[in-house]
Amino acid sequence: MLKSLELSQKIAQRHWSVYKKDLLANLLPTVSDPIFFILTFGLGLGTYIQKIDEVNYINYVAPGLVVSAALYTSFFEMSYNTFIRYKYEKIYQAILTTPISSFEIALGEYIWVITKGCILSLIVSFIFYFIKIIPLKLLLAAPFLGALTAISCGSLAFISSSILTNINQFQTIFALIVNPLFFFSGIFFPVDDMPNWLNFFLQASPVYHCVQISQSLSWKIINTEEILYHIFCILLFSGIFVPISFFLFKKKMINS
Known part of the structure; x- marks a missing residue:
């Protein structure tokens, strides 16, 4: 297992070597989006919406936008980028000629996307902390x-990358999966009193649970039981879909 982890880290290191060649260009879109959302919704719309749950609107949306940075980077990385490495660059096929297996490639992709999610959420939260719209505890978390x-x-994106056969099909994934996950996550407005069918979607959405944790660490009263419940839901979701993504990726590599 340690050997597999070491080989998987080589995959992540390879991606970092490519990523850092255009570091600013790669970082800017994911980091700038939450900032523009803060300017547009927090400062713009916030002048018309005084408070939500007794919180200034700009402070209300900021915690969720910390999560959104990881949401978008994970979907782009595990969908478009993995598809390009497989379909056009043939990187995975080349790697499989070495002692590295499809499992280790997939694990390396997860190591890489988790690293990116950590870094980008930290960068966005640091900017928000600097302008005093989130507290220190959220920055640390x-x-x-x-x-x-x-x-x-990322597991959803990786599954889609293993199933889809045309890069243009990812537009459907973003339209029907990513956008609902983003807009109905509680970032911009409370979703607690939504219809029952939407509440079912929310409980199945990892973004919703991450946003709830982020808000709890920012302006909500911290409830340890609720935070643990949200963490459990995220881990349960990951425990289901991550193994599926490994299986489908291996199947794709066998058939390639």
Whole structure:
């Protein structure tokens, strides 16, 4: 197992070597999006919405946007990027000619996306902490939240990458999965009193649970039981979909 982990780390190191060549260009879109959302919704819409749950609107949306950074980087990384490595660059096929197995490739992808989720959530939270719209405890917890978001949402993206046959099909995934996960997560408005069918979706959404934890560490009254419940739901989700993604990726590599 230690040998597999060491080989998987080589995959993550390979991705970092490529990523850092255009570091600013790679970081900027994911980091800038939450900042523009803060400017648009927090400062713009916030002038018309005084408070939600006795919290200024800009402070209300900020914790969820820390999570959104990991959401989008995990989906892009585990969908488009893994598909390109397989379909066009043939990187995985080349790696399989070495002692590295498909399991170790997949594990390396998860190590890489979790690392990205941690770093990007931390960067966004640091900016928000600097402008005093989130507390220190959320800044310190940001890497943990980024990791939870990255592994849970990344598993969905990795499954789609293993199933889809055309890169244009990812537009459907983003339209029908990523957008609902983002907009109906509680980032921009309370979702506690939504219809029953939507509540079922929320309980199955890892983004919703990550946002709830983030808000609890920012402006909600901390309830340890609720936080543990949300963590449990995220881990349960990951425990189901991560193994499925490993299985489908291995099957894809066998058939390639």
